[in-house]
Amino acid sequence: QLQLQESGSGLVQPSQTLSLTCTVSGGSISSSIYSWSWIRQPPGKGLEWIGFIYHSGSTYYSPSLRSRVTISIDTSRNQFSLKLSSVTAADTAVYYCARREIGEFFDYWGQGILVTVSS
Amino acid sequence: QSVLTQPPSVSAAPGQKVTISCSGSSSNIGNNYVSWYQQFPGTAPKLLISDNDKRPSGIPDRFSGSKSDTSATLGITGLQTGDEAVYYCGTWDNSLGAGVFGGGTKVTVL
Numbered sequence: 001q002l003q004l005q006e007s008g009s010g011l012v013q014p015s016q017t018l019s020l021t022c023t024v025s026g027g028s029i030s031s032s033i034y035s036w037s038w039i040r041q042p043p044g045k046g047l048e049w050i051g052f053i054y055h056s057g058s059t060y061y062s063p064s065l066r067s068r069v070t071i072s073i074d075t076s077r078n079q080f081s082l083k084l085s086s087v088t089a090a091d092t093a094v095y096y097c098a099r100r101e102i103g104e105f106f107d108y109w110g111q112g113i114l115v116t117v118s119s
Numbered sequence: 120q121s122v123l124t125q126p127p128s129v130s131a132a133p134g135q136k137v138t139i140s141c142s143g144s145s146s147n148i149g150n151n152y153v154s155w156y157q158q159f160p161g162t163a164p165k166l167l168i169s170d171n172d173k174r175p176s177g178i179p180d181r182f183s184g185s186k187s188d189t190s191a192t193l194g195i196t197g198l199q200t201g202d203e204a205v206y207y208c209g210t211w212d213n214s215l216g217a218g219v220f221g222g223g224t225k226v227t228v229l
Contacts, residue, residue: 037218046121047156047164047207049218062217096163103170104211104218105154109163 002027004097004110012091012117018084022097022110029078030055036080037100038071040093041112048093052100053080087117122147123208123221130227135198139224141191141208147219151211153191155184158205158223167206168193200228 008020022036029036037052051061053071061069065084073080084091094114098106124142131137141153153171156164166175168184171191183194191210195202208221 046223047209047220049209049220051217060217063215101169103152103154104209105152105166105169106156106164106209107166107169107175109165112163 002099002108004099004108006095006097006110006113008113008115010113010115012087012115013119014088014117015086018082018087018091018095018115018117020082020095020097020113020115022080022082024078024080024099029073029080030075032056033102035100036071036073037098037106038082039096039098039106041096042090042093050082050095089117091115092117121222122212122215122219123210125206125208125221125224127222128225128227130229131198132229133198133200136194136196137198137226139193139195139206139208139226141193141221143189143191143210143219145189146214147189147210147212148186148191149189150213153184153186153208153210155182155191155193156207156209158207164207195226198226198228202226203228 003025012018035052035054038050053059068085070083094112096112097110099108129137155168158164171186172184181196205223212219
């Protein structure tokens with residue numbers, strides 16, 4: 001059974017960089033069939049698509065976050081990561097990693113990690 | 120403001136049917152597959168429907184999806200108290216070059 005687990009700092013100071021890692025177990029992140037995604041959800045609000053990465057390293061980002069976001073992949077560790085720079089309180093959210101399939105759907109999700117931006 | 124429009128809430132009595140609409144445009148729903156997710160408070164979303172109308176293994180056939188032109192619909196029949204959750208639609212938007220979600224619909228069982 002594929003499992004995804006987010007890890008990283010739960011508290012980030014304003015203007016700093018948010019860094020999260022998703023560790024994939026029970027399957028290989030190197031599969032060419034899937035891509036690996038980040039999605040976030042501000043408290044009490046809906047889902048926001050952040051972006052995804054293929055095992056090759058090709059990335060797609062949300063236009064509204066493109067200038068601040070970087071998604072990378074480490075196939076040797078079966079992990080992929082998210083960095084979001086210059087964060088503000090508006091970036092406070094639960095961040096989910098998920099496996100993305102062709103057809104734009106997400107079939108496996110991590111449990112989510114709450115990241116709070118505050119001094 | 121979400122690219123995909125969903126009603127904020129729907130409700131029905133146990134055993135009844137509810138439908139949740141997801142309205143978009145030709146740049147998203149009109150030319151791409153739609154997926155649906157169920158989310159309970161404090162938990163990650165769960166895939167209910169992929170590729171407009173396909174149920175993953177383990178999803179009851181009480182849940183169904185359909186698409187017509189630039190709108191999609193999730194149907195839930197034989198409504199149960201355990202179906203109380205928030206439901207989201209999602210798809211790809213060709214103009215944005217990114218994925219998009221609806222704002223979510225809370226289902227209440229009366």
